[in-house]
Amino acid sequence: MFRRLHEPAEPVRFTFDGRPLTAAAGDTVAAALLAAGVREVRRSVVGGEPRAPYCLMGVCFDCLVTIDGVQNRQSCLTEVREGMEVRSQQGRRRLEGAE
Amino acid sequence: MTKPAATADMATAGAAAAAAAAAAAAGDRPAPLRGDWDVAVVGGGLVGASIALGLCRSGLRPLVLDGEDLDLRASRANFALVWVQGKGVGAPHYALWSKASAEGWPQLAALLRETTGIDVSLNQRGAFSFALSQGELDRYRDEMERVAAETAGAAAPYEVLSHNELRDRLPAVGPEVVGAIYSPADGHVNSLRLLRALHAALPALGAGYRAHHRVERIEPLHAGFRLFGPWGDLVVPRVVIAAGTGAEALAPMVGLRVPLTRSKGQVLVTEKCEPFFDYASATIRQTDEGGVMIGDSEETGTDSIAARADISAVLAQRAIRVFPRLADVNVVRSWAGFRVKTLDGLPVYEQSARHPGAFAVACHSGVTLAAAHALTVAPQIAAGALAPDLAVFASRRFDVPPSA
Numbered sequence: 091m092f093r094r095l096h097e098p099a100e101p102v103r104f105t106f107d108g109r110p111l112t113a114a115a116g117d118t119v120a121a122a123l124l125a126a127g128v129r130e131v132r133r134s135v136v137g138g139e140p141r142a143p144y145c146l147m148g149v150c151f152d153c154l155v156t157i158d159g160v161q162n163r164q165s166c167l168t169e170v171r172e173g174m175e176v177r178s179q180q181g182r183r184r185l186e187g188a189e
Numbered sequence: 190m191t192k193p194a195a196t197a198d199m200a201t202a203g204a205a206a207a208a209a210a211a212a213a214a215a216g217d218r219p220a221p222l223r224g225d226w227d228v229a230v231v232g233g234g235l236v237g238a239s240i241a242l243g244l245c246r247s248g249l250r251p252l253v254l255d256g257e258d259l260d261l262r263a264s265r266a267n268f269a270l271v272w273v274q275g276k277g278v279g280a281p282h283y284a285l286w287s288k289a290s291a292e293g294w295p296q297l298a299a300l301l302r303e304t305t306g307i308d309v310s311l312n313q314r315g316a317f318s319f320a321l322s323q324g325e326l327d328r329y330r331d332e333m334e335r336v337a338a339e340t341a342g343a344a345a346p347y348e349v350l351s352h353n354e355l356r357d358r359l360p361a362v363g364p365e366v367v368g369a370i371y372s373p374a375d376g377h378v379n380s381l382r383l384l385r386a387l388h389a390a391l392p393a394l395g396a397g398y399r400a401h402h403r404v405e406r407i408e409p410l411h412a413g414f415r416l417f418g419p420w421g422d423l424v425v426p427r428v429v430i431a432a433g434t435g436a437e438a439l440a441p442m443v444g445l446r447v448p449l450t451r452s453k454g455q456v457l458v459t460e461k462c463e464p465f466f467d468y469a470s471a472t473i474r475q476t477d478e479g480g481v482m483i484g485d486s487e488e489t490g491t492d493s494i495a496a497r498a499d500i501s502a503v504l505a506q507r508a509i510r511v512f513p514r515l516a517d518v519n520v521v522r523s524w525a526g527f528r529v530k531t532l533d534g535l536p537v538y539e540q541s542a543r544h545p546g547a548f549a550v551a552c553h554s555g556v557t558l559a560a561a562h563a564l565t566v567a568p569q570i571a572a573g574a575l576a577p578d579l580a581v582f583a584s585r586r587f588d589v590p591p592s593a
Contacts, residue, residue, distance in 0.1 A: 135461050135478070135479060136461075136478050151460070151521060154460075162460050162519065181463070182461045182462050182463045182479045183460050183461065183462045183463065183479075183518065184462075184463050185462055185463060185465055185514040185515075185518065186514055186517065
């Protein structure tokens with residue numbers, strides 16, 4: 091769906107659900123995922139439909155992912171970093187200390 | 190989060206805009222509303238829509254005239270509780286009225302589901318009032334005892350729980366919670382879905398609905414009433430004023446009174462979380478979809494619609510003291526709303542003595558009382574007179590001179 095105009099000279103390496111991907115320095119996680127061809131980052135916890143980054147400005151909360159173990163991060167507001175472990179968001183947020 | 194209701198409203202707004210454009214093309218003024226409406230309901234929030242629903246079931250054809258999207262709308266800001274606990278201190282009729290409405294709620298929810306297919310997620314497992322100090326717990330207990338005594342035991346049952354007793358039922362509560370009141374009579378719904386369900390039910394049952402039809406003036410006629418707004422005017426045989434904070438100005442035009450006081454509340458909503466609290470409370474509830482709503486602030490001296498960060502911080506702090514696991518949960522929305530609060534906090538139900546076809550319905554608890562409004566008050570309005578037991582809610586109670 092998206093194609094980069096220029097391939098980054100020094101790509102940032104990260105993973106999505108264990109798959110190695112690359113991004114340009116300064117990309118948001120959402121932009122990096124879209125540029126890498128990712129079409130679905132989670133399922134709606136209400137209706138089960140596939141979800142992907144949408145507004146890209148922090149408002150719609152559709153781009154939620156788990157980053158380095160932290161759930162429900164807004165990928166459009168998070169800059170991608172070398173070695174980042176991004177996972178598709180699985181269900182609703184689980185609370186610490188919950189039995 | 191608020192998308193379903195917003196979408197429904199935009200659809201109505203779009204239709205209204207198209208109608209207005211057509212009217213503007215036809216002449217310099219929108220054509221008068223036509224149709225054989227039996228009664229106009231001024232206000233399309235939870236109260237107006239619940240009343241209109243009940244009027245339809247009584248065989249009338251109501252027309253609901255609603256205001257602008259950006260009007261003060263308690264129906265889109267509320268906390269969605271079906272709440273009885275502690276209500277009616279010094280006013281046993283209000284305690285019993287709230288209890289009766291909560292008991293009627295399963296019927297209303299079933300009616301909405303049958304009519305529209307929409308499940309409003311009614312949950313009446315009961316609710317807790319969490320006390321963060323012994324003083325708070327004593328005050329809650331005192332209120333519950335007073336309501337029980339003043340209703341001669343007819344009020345909803347309750348229990349006073351110590352910290353340990355509470356912890357046995359809700360392991361997630363924090364060490365700072367001294368205790369709680371629990372009452373099985375309380376519950377909550379998905380409030381935006383409730384508003385949407387009511388608005389879906391109205392056309393299905395024969396009611397009319399007009400967005401962007403704010404009523405600015407009501408003129409009593411020899412028979413009936415003429416309603417005026419920027420959209421034009423309309424003559425109807427009867428009128429019900431259910432205009433929320435707008436009722437105060439409209440009521441005197443037809444010999445009614447709805448004296449209101451300012452009451453602003455703020456609500457925080459978190460990201461959707463795994464279920465951890467399957468009850469309600471006055472300050473914290475987890476919605477059926479997982480978001481945690483945190484609320485119950487009150488400011489009385491302001492007109493500002495903005496939410497204040499310092500108040501949000503207090504709400505969040507108290508919520509974390511009750512449920513420490515909320516500490517690192519993200520807040521995704523916050524908003525402020527104005528309650529429709531009468532001078533004594535109790536509802537006003539009134540029929541105009543001078544113009545008997547005019548009624549006023551105003552209350553703070555549009556969710557709790559939705560069942561009473563649809564199933565009890567509306568049939569009385571349809572029959573032409575409020576029942577004598579509602580006379581205690583008429584505005585003449587405000588005429589009592591203050592004691593020395």
